[in-house]
Amino acid sequence: MSKTEAPADGAPAPKKKGKLKPLLLFGVGGALLLGGGVGAGLYAAGAGGGGAHAEEKDVPKLVPKGEGEHKAESGEGGGGHESGGEGGEATAGAHGAPLTDAHPDPSKYEATYFAMEQPFTSNLQDSDGLIQVSLGVSTYYDGRVIDNLKRHEMPVRSAILMVLADQDPNVIGTPPGKKALQTALTKSINDVLRQKEGFGGIDDVYFSSFIVQ
Known part of the structure; x- marks a missing residue:
């Protein structure tokens, strides 16, 4: 049975192998998982914002003075403009x-x-x-x-x-x-x-x- 020889004076002791790689792989894997989680969160947030914008209703818009798209097609009736309706919508103007x-x-x-x-x-x-x-x-x-x-x-x-x-x-x-x-x-x-x-x-x-x- 051979005996382990003592290192020569001044020579560094040999490093133990087998534990460094698993620790290193664990660190890299954790970083990848963390980065993937952050990226997925940012993507989901971005997708959510875009979806909300895409779902905004495309409804008619108010026409500012001087920007009318249509000329009057008839004169006013005998009733006068007493604003008797509920035409104004509670939406974007x-x-x-x-x-x-x-x-x-x-x-x-x-x-x-x-x-x-x-x-x-x-x-x-x-x-x-x-x-x-x-x-x-x-x-x-x-x-x-x-x-x-x-x-x-x-x-x-x-x-x-x-x-x-x-x-x-x-x-x-x-x-x-x-x-x-x-x-x-x-x-x-x-x-x-x-x-x-x-x-x-x-x-x-x-x-x-x-x-x-």
Whole structure:
């Protein structure tokens, strides 16, 4: 049995092998795991932010004064601009500015007017009387609102006729009755547009003719 020879005087003692590599590999592996975890976290955070941005609704925007995309297609009706509707949407306005009021400020934003081609005729509530009106609408949003109105003309006309048929003949001929009808018609149009497109945008309804018989 051979004996281990003692090292010569002044010679360094031999290093023990077998433990250094596992320790080194462990350190490198831990660093890789740590780096991968940080990278995955940063990627997830970035992906989350991008996803939130991508899911932002693309809705019509308010049109600032002087930047109107459409010329007026009709004159104002006899009802005047009493702002009887709920056209203003609580969403991003022009250049991303959020709206805080139910109606956009008319001094800041451009109104677009659109006349509905065919008049509306309906019986009145519990009466033999008839009402016939020609309507126009206004919006402070971009052209997509009027495009939506044209696209869904049939359900919009149906909703308008239902509102007209629900009017009291003793009230409809009075100024307060007409203003209340403006409010009801604006709401009915916006309800249809929200159902079909997720956004209303009609600010008011105008009467270009108004006949009760």
